Amino acid sequence: MKKTLVSLVMVCVMVILLFSGCNQKPADSGKDKKVKIGVALASEAQYRFKFDQKIMKEKAEELGAEIIFQFANYEASKQENQVENLISQDIDVLILNVVSGNMVNLVNKVKSQGIPVITFDNTVEGAEVDLNVDRDNVKVGRLQMEAALKHTDNKGGNFVLVKGDPGSAVAQRISQGYDQVSAEHPEINIVANQFHEAWSPDKALKTVENALSANNDNIQAFICSADSVAMGIVPAVKAAKLDGKSFICGMDVEVSVAKLIHEGVITMSIWSDIVKGDQRTVEAAFKLAKGEKITPDEVQDIAGIKVPVLLVDVMPVTKDNLKQWINEIAPEGWITEDDVFGSK
Known part of the structure; x- marks a missing residue:
């Protein structure tokens, strides 16, 4: 009788545990959790x-x-x-x-x-x-400076460095690339060297206006760390009648810059994949x-x-490879030939 009672109690306990287990969520192992x-x-x-x-x-x-x-x-x-x-x-x-x-x-x-x-x-x-x-931002700085030097037939001359935000590691590392190339080439004369908070086009314009005034418009290259500051300086370069003559570069190949590359105002922009x-x-x-x-x-x-x-990966975009970049490399929706060259 005692054994029968014990067995009955054990069965009841097992049934209770079984049903209580059915009402519990399985433990989340993390494998099935949506990231x-x-x-x-x-x-x-x-x-x-x-x-x-x-x-x-x-x-x-x-x-x-x-x-x-x-x-x-x-x-x-x-x-x-x-x-x-x-x-x-x-x-x-x-x-x-x-x-x-x-x-x-x-x-x-x-x-x-x-x-x-x-x-x-x-x-x-x-x-x-x-x-x-x-991207390798030191490489970007080197690519820009080396292209500017080539633009001058390796003669160098007066260069203006139009940098990005001083708190940005991107701007700082691009600047390191500038420093490396300028140290290797004494024919490069840096006449202005300025960072610009928030990559400000307006502040970049002021830097370039001052540089042009101080050097009687005798500047061979404007090295810009991004398209935003490159676009900002264009009015000053045009006012000095240096568009199409002096080297100008940027980074990101925005639509407005691609147009100016086609027109010959901006020489080059760096594209990141x-x-x-x-x-x-x-x-x-x-x-x-x-x-x-x-x-x-x-x-x-x-x-x-x-x-x-x-x-x-990075690559320079110039007038020579602009059409190829538009059709084969730029992401869908970024730019079209009509945006740059106009509709036929």
């Missing part, structure tokens, strides 16, 4: 970022991930608030295009939450990020979110910290 990617971009005003957003979104959808975008419009405090908002939305990984290269504390805050950080198109020096995705770069960035973010390893192109020493890096 959530946060993207904090410095500005919505820059032409290329709307394409970055489109390309990244398409790749995230292809991988089955959710992706959330924020734009700070070059305001550091705004970007900090936006990143905190992304953290509150339980992102699994952050792609961070910082307003300033000095935002180590922001990176540390994200990392303290156990969230991997990928810096994108701008480096945060001194931050232990999981990955940095960027944003399609492949964006796709690789999202693929890496997806892997990091799932705890998988990534294979970088190289490991760079950035301010004393070893940082894995994915490199984005």
